[in-house]
Amino acid sequence: METFDHLRSEEVFRLFGEMASVGQVIYRTHHQHLCDIAKAVIPDVMIHELG
Numbered sequence: 001m002e003t004f005d006h007l008r009s010e011e012v013f014r015l016f017g018e019m020a021s022v023g024q025v026i027y028r029t030h031h032q033h034l035c036d037i038a039k040a041v042i043p044d045v046m047i048h049e050l051g
Contacts, residue, residue, distance in 0.1 A: 002031055009034060013041040 001012055016025045029035070038045050
């Protein structure tokens, strides 16, 4: 998803949000802008930052 434009990334995160209603979704990234999009699209998203 790192090569997707902003709108496509939003759509993927919306899909992840729907998938999360029936199971756990795990997505790993080091791209902060994708975390920001996830927070905007899925209000109750849980993001774990490893350190």
